[in-house]
Amino acid sequence: MINKEQTLLMNQSKKGRKAINLPSIGVPETSLPDSKFLRKDIELPEVAQLDLIRYFTNLSSLNYSIDTNFYPLGSCTMKYNPKINEQISAIKGFASSHPNQSDENIQGNLEIMYDLQNELGEITGLPAVSLAPLAGAQGEYAGLLIAREYHNHNNQKNRNIALIPDSAHGTNPASASMAGLDAVTIKTTNEGDIDLEDLKNKVNENVCVLMLTLPSTLGLFEPNILEITKIIHDNGGLVYADGANLNALLGITKFGELGIDICHSNLHKTFSTPHGGGGPGSGPVMVAKFLEKYLPYPHIKKDGGKFIQYKPEFSVGRLNGFYGSFGILVRAYAYIRSLGAEGLREISENAIINANYIQERLKEHYELTSSRRCMHETVLSASKQKEDGVKAIDIAKKLLDEGFHAPTMYFPLIVEEALMIEPTESESKETIDKFITAMIKISELSKTNPDEITNAPLNLPVERLDEAQAARNPVLAWEKK
Amino acid sequence: MKNSPYIPSTDLDQKEMLQTIGAKTFKDLLNDVPKKMLFPALELKEALSEQELVEFFELMANNNFASKSISSFMGGGAYNHYIPSTVKSMIQRGEFLTSYTPYQPEASQGTLQVGFEFQSMIAQLFDMEVCNAGMYDGPTALAEAALMACRIKRNNTVVIHSSIPEKSLEVIKAYSKWQDIELINYDDMSNDESSEYGCLLVQSPNQYGEIEDVEKLADEIHSKNGLIVQHTYPISLGLLKPPGQLSVDIATAEGQPLGVPVSFGGPFIGLLTCKKEYIRQLPGRIIGQTVDKNNKVSYALTLQTREQHIRRESATSNICTSTQLIGLMVAVYLATMGPNGIKSVAETSYHRAHYFASELDKIDDFKLVSKNFFNEFVIETKIDVSKINKVLLKNNIEGGIDISDKDSNKIMFAVTELNSPEIIRKTIDILGEKID
């Protein structure tokens, strides 16, 4: 790994350098607007093209990525991102397609969106689909808006509570707040299942929706799912499934058949679109037929032989400037079409086997939160190692030194010293075995030489950061020396 | 044999793993799933080989006019600007493309330093003190800016200036609907000295391309104790005074024009900048500079106590995954352009737009109604706008946006450096002919 410091562009900048030649104006010039509207100078870096390319290329080499490392980051589904999907989304007819163009000139785009709506509807068993949400969190928000509008429409404006398990992802309660719902926490058992007694105590006529993550954030399938959806429905509420973990369920079971009314899915997880260091993503929302009329717009339907966009009758509104993350939708649809039904089922099968294999081989070395079979990910606890002074974060950093990206740590919040491992179907047994060997080595080391772990990482471009200073004295942009 | 090239496990690997697990078959791992709901029928389209996949999508792309377009005059929130080779080559790097959000900073310095460059360059372009690492898109950035201003001022009345386009307004409505926020029109703002507001939202250049007197509006809303939020077109800042010099408190923009393809409306990036005193109310990710154990300069996500993974229902927003990779495109774009490049793109767009507009104005049946505009303008005409666009499409030119109302036919054109002088002249010639 290159270990030289990369000087910020403004500190490399020299007047007179440039990285590109641009066309001249080429037409007769007009007078400029009044000087009170005009800018005097702009401070931006001036660099030559090679220096720019070298800078960004060297920066890229400081990253771990799926293309370079095993990345078992739980709840994030860091699977292979097929190269062909990148190539397809860059086809001129897609990339230079203008979103204000009228329907008859964008039939190709609309057909792709229509087909993707249908495929996602079939995969989840929730047939009415909106591709508008720009990430999982926006998908959640869309789902909650739909739930609110539905109750509103049925003269039940009083329903302003979202029941959310304590093991849920932070976006769930945050989305509930944005939708003006009170987030009421539901207890979960040690194994992350909904505490049925607590649920029964808290369900009432003011409940709008239960937000459930399935499989749970502990990587386990909720065994009481049918009873849970019945409890909520009997009380007039709706059931929302956070489908961020859909990689476990393709062709295994369908949300719609389990009594779930609304779900979202992250295309940047299960459907292989690249995460890009933190987006762009896409988080379509899927709902049961009776909720179709509340979907965000634009929604796509087929009318005769033509594909058209329209606004559903009681639509919750527009969530972004245009159609959603179209370039991401194209990639996800290409992924689905390259696999088909049988291919998708195999994805989940292998994701689940790989996770269980890791769980089984590590369970003697790390505390396991549950003895049950896991789905696509397993949550271990470093509580044993903590007795020797080694915490989850230390294990994460040591893994980085061993060439593996770290698992998700300290999530879900209900597990002490959590290490959440999601191998995905993309990894070979050989890679997984190497990871297991490293995990076992770290566990042994925690007894014999814990300092070697707590000092990690030593092999990366930087050692542990002073994150407290970054927050105490925020430096958020380049400053002149 | 597996059906997918994306799965390395062989049948033998699977068998060995299942043996280690102590399960006979895969199905034994699924005891928690209700039996009746296990392995449902899945009726999907048939799987395609890689070659067939390309053929299929080429066919779809050919059903879009864009596949044969030679030039476009369409704007209205998404603009065609030249995308340099540097941008296209850097986003293909798998190290950027296939990494996750930089929660492990030691293994993500690439993404983090690029994000810091992005924040720095956007702050400089806007002449604002701070910028976050990116929002979903322009309209959502504006909507979140409005919510942010209301939190800062503890006043939930948002004043909407007529410069804000309908689509943005619709997004603001969807974002504020359940939060007890009142949206009022600028014209309905009270002149009463004592009345106070949360913020005023203004777009300049406005929804029809005209430059607004933002400073005057800023004074007005400040006198009513509200913040001013300006939404802008980032390329225009190569020529026009930036928000930071117009007394603006929070400035947002659609970042797409800075090196990102129009791609049917996404993925884009929302730019969100503000005065430093407001950072604790900013939504989204922020990257900060710090040092490591050896005092080496390094970068990390910071001020995370604002965010959903820590603050949950009290977070400043629910946003999690945002648009880091698009931020890379914008950063490489601005670094490639430099101060002179961005100025050149802005000036070329301005002059070509004004030339095109004045030439169109000379044609019978066409009347230029815009005055103080940047690169987008409105033409009033007796001709049916769809007919105008049809004639242009026949020549493989993408026309303007139909903004006709009940009183008159109107078409809005956007011009950038990508519309060459030859194309502009050709378009003028085509429209100079009788259209019917």
Ligand SMILES: Cc1ncc(COP(=O)(O)O)c(C=O)c1O
């Ligand atoms: C369980 C769960 N729910 C929701 C989300 C939010 O998705 P996004 O980051 O796309 O907004 C995530 C991922 O970050 C997640 O893991």
